[in-house]
Amino acid sequence: MSDLLSADIQLIQRILPHRYPFLLVxxxxxxxxxxxxxxxxxxxxxEPHFQGHxxxxxIMPGVxxxxxxxxxxxxxxxxxxxxxxxxxxxxxxAIDKCKFRRKxxxxxxxxxxxxxxxxxxxxxxxxxxxxxxVDGEMAAEAEFTAMMDLPA
Numbered sequence: 001m002s003d004l005l006s007a008d009i010q011l012i013q014r015i016l017p018h019r020y021p022f023l024l025v026x027x028x029x030x031x032x033x034x035x036x037x038x039x040x041x042x043x044x045x046x047e048p049h050f051q052g053h054x055x056x057x058x059i060m061p062g063v064x065x066x067x068x069x070x071x072x073x074x075x076x077x078x079x080x081x082x083x084x085x086x087x088x089x090x091x092x093x094a095i096d097k098c099k100f101r102r103k104x105x106x107x108x109x110x111x112x113x114x115x116x117x118x119x120x121x122x123x124x125x126x127x128x129x130x131x132x133x134v135d136g137e138m139a140a141e142a143e144f145t146a147m148m149d150l151p152a
Contacts, residue, residue, distance in 0.1 A: 005031040007075050014085050015078035016071060021048045024068035025112075028075040034119065037079075039072025039112035043104060050106065060104040065140045066095060069130035072112045077148060081121055089149040093125065098142035108134045117143065124148055 006029040007015070016023065024041055031037040043060055050058035074090040077083070104110055112132045119126030124147055132140040 004029075005079055007031065007079050011079070011084060012071075012075050015075050015083055015088060017087070017089060018071060022067075023071070024064055025071045025075060028072055028079070031076050031079050034077050034080045034116050034121065036113070036115050037072060037076035039068065039075070039110075039114065041068050041110040041112070043106055043108045043110055045106035047106075058105050060108075060110075062098075062100045062140060065100070065104060065110065065132050066098060066130075066142050066144065068110060069112045069114060069132055069140075069142060070128075070144055070146060073114045073116075073126070073128040073130070073144075073146065074148075076114060076116075077119070077126065081150070083150065086151045088151065091147045091149065092144060093147055094145040096143045096145075098140070100140045102134065102137055102139040104132075104134055104139050110134060110139065119148075122150075124150070 025039045027040045029038050114130045117127040117129050127145045129143045
């Protein structure tokens, strides 16, 4: 059995190039190599998308939920492959089977369970499956394919 790893916000920022307002994961825990990980996003009212989505009824846009899942996957791979400070870039190639089940808003803690469907160390194209939930209730699910631009 492997030791499960975690990534705090400092390590996340050493792996991902994203910064405010587009860094959408606060911590990644239970990282099991490149197989699975759990991302956490604390949703707060001061996020810029809530100004217009929607006034008086702040709802986290679905695309940002999928992006948060993708960032969780990138941190999982980046942690497992020791990519901190190596300027790894990740690009969406496809988003499939995406469904939204529940609104996400300020005060919610978004938990994202990610699994690698296809991909291996040294490979460029990876496919992931993710489920985002709040208090055990599914908020969104998606499969997505990404290109990992890993430095040599």
